[in-house]
Amino acid sequence: MRALGEMTRVEIKLFAREPLTVLFVLVLPVVVLYVLNGVFGSEPPSPTVWEGLGAVDFYTSSYVALVAGTVGVLSIPVHLAGYREQGVLRRFRASAISPVTLVGAHVVVATLTAAVGAVLLSTVAVLGYDATPPRNWPGLIAAFLLVALAFGALGALLGFVLPTARAAQGLGVLLFFVFMMLGGAGPPREVLPTAMARIGDAIPVTYAGDLLRGPWLGKEWDLTAATVMLGLLLVSAILTVWRLRSEESM
Amino acid sequence: MDAAVTVRGLRKRYGATVAVDDVSLDVAGGEIFGLLGPNGSGKTTTVECLQGLRRPDEGTLSVFGFDPCAEPAQVRRLVGSQLQDSALPERLKVWEALRLFSVISPGGPPWERLLDEWGLTGRRNTAFGDLSGGQRQRLFVALALISEPRLVVLDEMTTGLDPAARRVAWDLVAAVRERGTTVVLVTHFMDEAQRLCDRLAVLLDGHVVARGTTAELIASQPRSSAVRSLHRRALTWASSTWWPASRRSPSTTGAGSPSSATGPYSHGSLMRWSTEAWNQRIFELSCPRWRTPTSPSPPRRHPPTRTDRDAGTG
Numbered sequence: 001m002r003a004l005g006e007m008t009r010v011e012i013k014l015f016a017r018e019p020l021t022v023l024f025v026l027v028l029p030v031v032v033l034y035v036l037n038g039v040f041g042s043e044p045p046s047p048t049v050w051e052g053l054g055a056v057d058f059y060t061s062s063y064v065a066l067v068a069g070t071v072g073v074l075s076i077p078v079h080l081a082g083y084r085e086q087g088v089l090r091r092f093r094a095s096a097i098s099p100v101t102l103v104g105a106h107v108v109v110a111t112l113t114a115a116v117g118a119v120l121l122s123t124v125a126v127l128g129y130d131a132t133p134p135r136n137w138p139g140l141i142a143a144f145l146l147v148a149l150a151f152g153a154l155g156a157l158l159g160f161v162l163p164t165a166r167a168a169q170g171l172g173v174l175l176f177f178v179f180m181m182l183g184g185a186g187p188p189r190e191v192l193p194t195a196m197a198r199i200g201d202a203i204p205v206t207y208a209g210d211l212l213r214g215p216w217l218g219k220e221w222d223l224t225a226a227t228v229m230l231g232l233l234l235v236s237a238i239l240t241v242w243r244l245r246s247e248e249s250m
Numbered sequence: 251m252d253a254a255v256t257v258r259g260l261r262k263r264y265g266a267t268v269a270v271d272d273v274s275l276d277v278a279g280g281e282i283f284g285l286l287g288p289n290g291s292g293k294t295t296t297v298e299c300l301q302g303l304r305r306p307d308e309g310t311l312s313v314f315g316f317d318p319c320a321e322p323a324q325v326r327r328l329v330g331s332q333l334q335d336s337a338l339p340e341r342l343k344v345w346e347a348l349r350l351f352s353v354i355s356p357g358g359p360p361w362e363r364l365l366d367e368w369g370l371t372g373r374r375n376t377a378f379g380d381l382s383g384g385q386r387q388r389l390f391v392a393l394a395l396i397s398e399p400r401l402v403v404l405d406e407m408t409t410g411l412d413p414a415a416r417r418v419a420w421d422l423v424a425a426v427r428e429r430g431t432t433v434v435l436v437t438h439f440m441d442e443a444q445r446l447c448d449r450l451a452v453l454l455d456g457h458v459v460a461r462g463t464t465a466e467l468i469a470s471q472p473r474s475s476a477v478r479s480l481h482r483r484a485l486t487w488a489s490s491t492w493w494p495a496s497r498r499s500p501s502t503t504g505a506g507s508p509s510s511a512t513g514p515y516s517h518g519s520l521m522r523w524s525t526e527a528w529n530q531r532i533f534e535l536s537c538p539r540w541r542t543p544t545s546p547s548p549p550r551r552h553p554p555t556r557t558d559r560d561a562g563t564g
Contacts, residue, residue: 002353006349006350006354007350007354010346010350013346018341079339082339083339086336086337087333088337088338088339090336091333091336091337091338091390091393093326094301094303094326094329094331094336095326095330095351095354095393096323096326096327096354096355
């Protein structure tokens with residue numbers, strides 16, 4: 001536990017020294033929210049788009065999901081793949097720092113980072129653009145934790161599967177834009193072409209946004225979204241453990 | 251003294267390549283044991299198996315009575331290591347690395363003392379990515395010693411260090427042994443092995459081809475198959491690399507036996523010349539990319555002379 005705590009402390013520092021990740025996770029979603037609100041903010045709620053919600057109410061939860069997704073598919077894989085590529089993981093293993101401790105530290109850092117990003121984004125949305133404040137705090141926190149842990153586990157899996165940090169960064173940036181454009185944080189699903197809408201239905205950030213939106217707006221939980229995120233968490237965690245064991249037996 | 255490390259019949263392959271084949275060795279507690287050999291000879295694979303970082307295909311290993319495969323956590327608590335080709339996060343500062351490792355592997359001296367002992371105080375707040383090669387090596391050795399382990403594995407410890415830093419590192423390794431710590435030193439520097447090691451094993455192509463004290467190995471070199479093999483490598487490499495193309499015959503450019511690699515020079519003169527090279531640093535000779543500024547001038551500047559060629563008879 002002490003090892004996990006110290007490793008987490010170090011990884012938080014390292015995260016703060018990584019300008020690209022800070023930009024993608026903490027700054028870019030706020031900037032895009034600002035732009036989208038400028039474009040759609042004055043539109044009255046319409047039954048044909050954004051599930052009948054106001055634009056800023058719909059986008060705020062989608063962007064919180066996007067922050068957690070970005071940490072998962074961009075920050076964690078780049079760090080872990082880089083660690084494997086450069087021999088950092090080997091150095092840690094030789095010093096009794098288990099990969100599980102390292103992954104645990106990264107998931108904790110990812111969750112904390114996503115939480116900071118979510119608070120920043122929500123504050124801007126509520127204070128700056130009159131978004132609806134969260135109605136069900138305990139539900140929202142639980143949903144957020146599930147979302148952050150699921151994306152953290154996905155990130156760990158990608159970090160141990162992708163061969164290099166460059167490959168992880170390439171895939172991460174690609175997934176970031178797919179998540180943003182097709183996962184509820186871009187054009188409304190209702191106006192997307194059918195093929196793109198189907199892609200949107202297949203990516204986890206869509207369900208993460210749906211899951212957060214329920215408690216945020218005081219509506220019922222989206223059980224399908226909860227099941228998808230729980231499944232993502234379990235499958236990613238199992239595959240990561242399998243991957244670590246297969247690497248240990250080499 | 252009790253054995254710190256016992257290896258019997260170690261075999262490890264990567265795909266079709268056999269990295270280590272039937273390696274057996276014993277390291278006594280409190281000694282500095284050298285693993286000497288050129289690139290690709292299996293030294294690093296052997297010590298990685300010892301630390302539980304690789305799983306051997308065959309053979310048994312014991313580190314202070316623990317099996318590195320079955321009990322890796324126990325082994326890693328007793329072993330400190332400076333690994334070849336490893337790194338730390340680029341933005342991690344020197345003091346943060348020492349503190350992290352001291353928290354994770356407690357029981358050793360205060361990390362501030364190691365910072366001072368290894369001449370890193372001035373680089374305390376420098377990120378790992380901004381350290382020079384020598385500073386990185388010093389940091390790795392300091393990290394290897396942070397838990398005051400019973401066994402320290404130093405893999406190419408002084409590669410990249412300047413001459414002064416090498417001497418400091420040697421003194422510190424000797425001091426580590428004085429405290430009763432067993433050291434396994436992986437090196438390709440003959441002078442380093444001579445200076446530090448109580449005993450050594452020479453690895454070549456995954457096999458232990460010679461073992462003993464440095465004095466025993468050097469005394470036996472004219473009759474040693476290991477040295478003959480190294481001579482052969484030196485000759486082949488020299489014939490294809492150092493000699494002017496105009497003085498090379500077609501038979502000198504390929505790998506093969508000494509007799510096929512002698513070209514226009516007599517076998518005897520080349521044997522004498524390659525023996526001298528062994529006495530300088532045979533492994534640097536056969537692997538020129540390892541040469542450091544501290545190495546003696548390569549034999550390119552001292553090719554066999556026409557007189558040598560004519561006089562030698564073997």
